Amino acid sequence: MSERSSIPSAPRKRPKPLAIDVRVPAQALSYPVVVGCCVLSRLGEELRQRHGSASRVAVISDDHVFPLHGEAAIRSLEAQGFAVTPVVVPAGEASKQVAVLVDVVDQLLKAGLGRRDAVVALGGGVIGDLAGLAAALFMRGIPVIQCPTSLLAQVDASVGGKVAVDLAAGKNLLGAFHFPLAVLIDPELLATLDDRQLASGLAEMLKHGALFSAEHFQHLVDAADAFFGRDYDVIAPLIATSVGLKAACVGRDPWEQSDAGKGRVLLNFGHTLGHAIEAASNYELAHGEAVALGMLASARVARAKGIAGADLEVTLRDAFARLRLPTDLDVWLSGERGAAVERMLGQDKKRSGGQLSFVVIARLGEPSVLSLHVRELLALARRSG
Ligand SMILES: NC(=O)c1ccc[n+]([C@@H]2O[C@H](COP(=O)([O-])OP(=O)(O)OC[C@H]3O[C@@H](n4cnc5c(N)ncnc54)[C@H](O)[C@@H]3O)[C@@H](O)[C@H]2O)c1
Structure with a gap:
């Protein structure tokens, strides 16, 4: 008989896992x-x-x-x-x-x-x-x-x-x-850079204004002629303001871990639907053009949810028209294009459990984050008037 079977086995003590603390000097995250x-x-x-x-x-x-x-x-x-x-x-x-x-x-x-x-x-x-x-x-x-x-x-x-x-x-x-x-x-x-690509960049600048500064938003609309006329004395400080607004948001949440409505997730304003529209267009729409349409959709969702008034969509639409960005959202939400957008949204990498984090603004400078199902999002965005 083996020793093992003759001795009643005492419960084996599991050794405590060894935890070794590896200290890495804090990564410097600031850059000019x-x-x-x-x-x-x-x-x-x-x-x-x-x-x-x-x-x-x-x-x-x-x-x-x-x-x-x-x-x-x-x-x-x-x-x-x-x-x-x-x-x-x-x-x-x-x-x-x-x-x-x-x-x-x-x-x-x-x-x-x-x-x-x-x-x-x-x-x-x-x-x-x-x-x-x-x-x-x-x-x-x-x-x-x-x-x-x-x-x-x-x-x-x-x-x-x-x-x-x-x-x-x-x-x-x-x-x-x-x-x-x-x-x-x-x-x-x-x-x-051609004017269409310039307008595409203006969409991201308007996004920074819409999220964080109504004043910046208005300055951009007022500077439409200066942008398309390449007046660098006007353009340079507006670029610096946009960079500053984005950098402040990134600095609050460098690794996009915060869902609390204060972090980087806010920068997705216009992008959830924008990315889907951009892909559904086979990249014929420039990135910023698709983002502008995404921001319009967001204004509709915010209105349908009782967060924003009807004036928000009008404000965005007027700004986009002034800065040579598209406003024809409805053609991307119906028929074959609408189905393609829905498919693309279903693959969104930021989706969790069928729900999407969707950024809306109540008015310029007042963002918040909703959790919506793809179907609900599209139904709300399609609802106009
Ligand atoms: N990493 C991020 O945080 C982040 C944020 C926003 C967008 N993006 C990505 O950026 C890409 C879109 O950027 P984009 O709109 O600059 O696209 P792009 O790099 O394709 O540039 C657009 C066109 O403009 C041309 N171009 C660029 N500068 C020029 C210049 N000075 N003169 C003449 N032509 C010039 C390019 O050759 C290209 O044909 C997308 O892939 C998007 O996912 C990344």
């Missing part, structure tokens, strides 16, 4: 955003000052922006002794995909970049997201300086550290938080 004419010519100095150990730099850009502004960026970096490799991808949302990301990372390797080197993102939001994610992943992460060239990227995409590519199942599904070393915003780069 510099807004001003000709800041691209200071790119080399900024990188030298903030990350002097780099010797090689990849300037990631797209084939619209690079021929226009690539040389200025490269000249500034070379003047500081950096070895520069341009990595140029086709312009457009289609470049925000895994295959392009892997190809970009391969090009960084071929260029001889190492752990101490850095990436510069020179382009619109697509490049900011793609280059930022490549920097986040390359050798477990190297710094990125964001040099946004579209208005949308200047006031929104470049600030906040979110970087991502799209998957077949939806936008921005593969991503990370990778805060930039610095953001350099030169409003004069908007000289080469």
Whole structure:
């Protein structure tokens, strides 16, 4: 008979799990955003000052922006002794995909970049997201300086550290938080941006005003001619105000963990339906155009819920018309397009248990968050008049 069976087994004492406290010095999350004419010519100095150990730099850009502004960026970096490799991808949302990301990372390797080197993102939001994610992943992460060239990227995409590519199942599904070393915003780069893309950026600026500052919202509407006339003395401070409003929100909730109605979730205003409309349009609508329609839908939902008056939709609609943004929401909520929007909403990555967090405003500057089912959301948004 074995010893084991003859001795009555005493209950085995489980050893206490060992908890080892690994202390990581707090990650520095602050970075400068510099807004001003000709800041691209200071790119080399900024990188030298903030990350002097780099010797090689990849300037990631797209084939619209690079021929226009690539040389200025490269000249500034070379003047500081950096070895520069341009990595140029086709312009457009289609470049925000895994295959392009892997190809970009391969090009960084071929260029001889190492752990101490850095990436510069020179382009619109697509490049900011793609280059930022490549920097986040390359050798477990190297710094990125964001040099946004579209208005949308200047006031929104470049600030906040979110970087991502799209998957077949939806936008921005593969991503990370990778805060930039610095953001350099030169409003004069908007000289080469077409008016439709300019308006797309204005939608995100109006969003910042609608959420946090009625005064900023009104200043933007009043500045319509200055924007389309590229009056940089008017444009630069308005860009800085929008960046400041977004940065304050991001600073309250850098990792988007707060659902309390105060955090980053608010920045989704107009985006829940906006992303679905953008995808249903096969990206024929610019991001900001879709977001404008999403904000209109939100005004309708807020009215149907008794949170906002009918005047809110009118205020938004007038502002969008003035800033050359679409207002034809109904064509996206009915028929085949409506069905496509509903399908896209069903895949929203921010959905939990069939419910979506949906941002509304009661009036300009007064946001709050509702929890709604996709069907309810669409039914409320469809209800007009
Ligand atoms: N990370 C974030 O927090 C965040 C926030 C908002 C949007 N985004 C992302 O940003 C993307 C949209 O950004 P976008 O609207 O800038 O798109 P984009 O990068 O595709 O740029 C729009 C077009 O303008 C061109 N362009 C950009 N700057 C130019 C310039 N100065 N002169 C001439 N042409 C220029 C581009 O080549 C492109 O053809 C989306 O993928 C969206 O998901 C990310």
